[in-house]
Every structure is written in structure tokens, then in C-alpha cells.
Amino acid sequence: MLKVCLAAxxxxxxxxxxxGFVDERHALGLTETVxxxxxxxxxxxxxxxxxxxxxxxxxxxxxxxxxxxxxxxxRARPDLIVLGGDYVTRGDRQxxxxxxxxxxxxxxxxxxxxxxxxxxxxxxxxAALMSRGIQVLRDARTDLGIRGETLALAGLRFWTRRxxxxxxxxxxxxxxxxxxAHDPRRLTEAxxxxxxxxxxxHTHGGQIVLPGLGAIAAQKFPVVAGPARQGNTSxxxxxxxxxxYVPIRVNCPPExxxxxxxxx
Numbered sequence: 001m002l003k004v005c006l007a008a009x010x011x012x013x014x015x016x017x018x019x020g021f022v023d024e025r026h027a028l029g030l031t032e033t034v035x036x037x038x039x040x041x042x043x044x045x046x047x048x049x050x051x052x053x054x055x056x057x058x059x060x061x062x063x064x065x066x067x068x069x070x071x072x073x074x075r076a077r078p079d080l081i082v083l084g085g086d087y088v089t090r091g092d093r094q095x096x097x098x099x100x101x102x103x104x105x106x107x108x109x110x111x112x113x114x115x116x117x118x119x120x121x122x123x124x125x126x127a128a129l130m131s132r133g134i135q136v137l138r139d140a141r142t143d144l145g146i147r148g149e150t151l152a153l154a155g156l157r158f159w160t161r162r163x164x165x166x167x168x169x170x171x172x173x174x175x176x177x178x179x180x181a182h183d184p185r186r187l188t189e190a191x192x193x194x195x196x197x198x199x200x201x202h203t204h205g206g207q208i209v210l211p212g213l214g215a216i217a218a219q220k221f222p223v224v225a226g227p228a229r230q231g232n233t234s235x236x237x238x239x240x241x242x243x244x245y246v247p248i249r250v251n252c253p254p255e256x257x258x259x260x261x262x263x264x
Contacts, residue, residue, distance in 0.1 A: 046260060046262070052257075054084065081113070085158065114155075115157070143173070204252070
């Protein structure tokens with residue numbers, strides 16, 4: 001009886017893994033979410049931000065996978081686009097150019113902006129993105145004039161964690177500030193600094209989410225996927241596009257996110 005149960009259990013695991021490899025990791029969808037932003041001017045209500053993150057271009061995440069995400073996001077017609085980091089895996093240089101090439105079809109009325117994740121190097125990847133017309137915010141801020149208001153985008157490198165360093169980037173920002181941080185754990189600093197919105201990735205939504213157990217690999221994060229709010233700070237964490245370590249997704253399909261801002 002024990003052997004039968006073990007065999008049945010092994011079969012279930014193998015079946016789930018096969019499904020996660022063959023089907024779900026390619027089941028890309030558009031996630032449309034309304035995000036409440038403290039202090040957002042009424043004139044910026046309805047502003048749409050496209051968020052695409054964790055590309056992980058590799059032997060498992062092909063150019064066509066990225067092209068499909070780009071087409072999906074462009075059909076959604078966002079006002080501006082944010083790329084949330086991890087364009088390759090473990091800094092693999094053979095995919096730096098191909099990843100940037102696949103993203104080069106992105107455009108939006110107010111621009112396309114990128115930050116760096118923990119798998120990105122600090123030279124080749126940003127250079128490749130910038131050469132394709134994508135502005136990379138490496139511990140930097142840019143102020144956008146939109147509908148007569150100022151929207152400040154503050155972008156962090158993954159390894160920038162010190163409160164004083166983050167504070168220096170947002171100091172003096174006018175209008176509404178959005179913190180672009182690959183790691184959602186930067187929510188802590190954002191709350192203290194009274195930043196009204198944080199956009200993140202990094203978690204892959206857990207990538208493998210098991211019934212009754214949840215996203216075991218992502219339990220250290222304050223939010224694994226989707227919208228959340230702490231105090232006056234809103235957060236959205238995208239499940240991202242690619243995979244890392246194992247090319248499998250279970251109960252956690254890849255996504256392109258379209259976020260519509262509203263005042264609160």
C-alpha cells in the first residue's frame with residue numbers, strides 16, 4: 001500500500017511539473033489593476049502604467065516569449081512603461097543584447113523607463129537598454145511633466161538598500177513620487193519616506209505556488225504578488241514574465257501588468 005501511495009504521489013508531482021514546464025510558464029496574461037495613490041492630483045487620475053519585469057531571457061525564456069509580452073503591453077496602450085529588472089539570469093552576457101533587442105519595440109507617450117535587478121550587471125545591461133532608447137534609472141530620479149503635473153520616477157538598483165541612500169534619491173522631488181524598486185522589501189523605506197507608490201517584481205509571484213502551502217520560495221517578502229497598501233503607501237508586485245532556477249510555473253502564470261492610477 002505504501003509503495004502504491006508513493007508511486008501515485010510521484011506521478012502527481014511529475015504531472016504538475018510537466019504542466020508547469022509545458023503549459024503554465026507560457027500562459028501569459030494581462031493583469032489590469034486600479035491602484036489608489038495618496039495625494040495623486042485629479043488630473044493624473046486614469047494614468048496608465050505598463051509594468052513588465054523579470055524577463056530572464058535565457059535558453060528557457062525565448063525571444064518570442066518576450067515579443068509576445070511586448071505586443072500585449074503595446075495593445076494595452078499605457079501612458080508610460082516601467083521595466084522592473086532581471087533582463088537575463090545571473091548576468092549571462094550572451095543574452096544581454098537579445099533581451100534588449102526583444103524589448104526595443106516598447107514605446108509610450110511619456111517614455112519607457114528601466115531599473116536593474118539582482119541578475120543584471122551594472123554596465124552591459126544598462127548600456128544595451130539605453131542604446132535601444134530605454135532610459136535606465138540607476139539610483140536616479142527623473143521628473144515627468146504630465147497633464148500639467150509633475151510625476152517623479154525614482155529608480156533603485158537592487159543593491160541600494162540603505163535608508164540614507166534612498167532618501168537622497170527622492171529628496172526634493174516635486175509632485176507625486178513613484179519608487180521603482182526591484183525588491184518589494186523596499187516598501188519599508190517607502191512608508192517611512194511617505195512615498196505614495198512602489199512598483200516591484202523580483203518574487204516571480206513565488207513561481208511555484210502549492211495548495212495549502214502557498215509560495216514557499218517567496219515567504220520572506222511582505223507581498224508576493226499583486227496590490228497591497230501599508231499606511232499611505234501603495235505597492236504593486238508583478239509576477240513577471242520569466243522563470244529562474246527551474247523553468248516551471250505552478251498556480252502562478254506570467255503576466256504583463258497595466259496599472260491605472262486613481263487618487264485616494
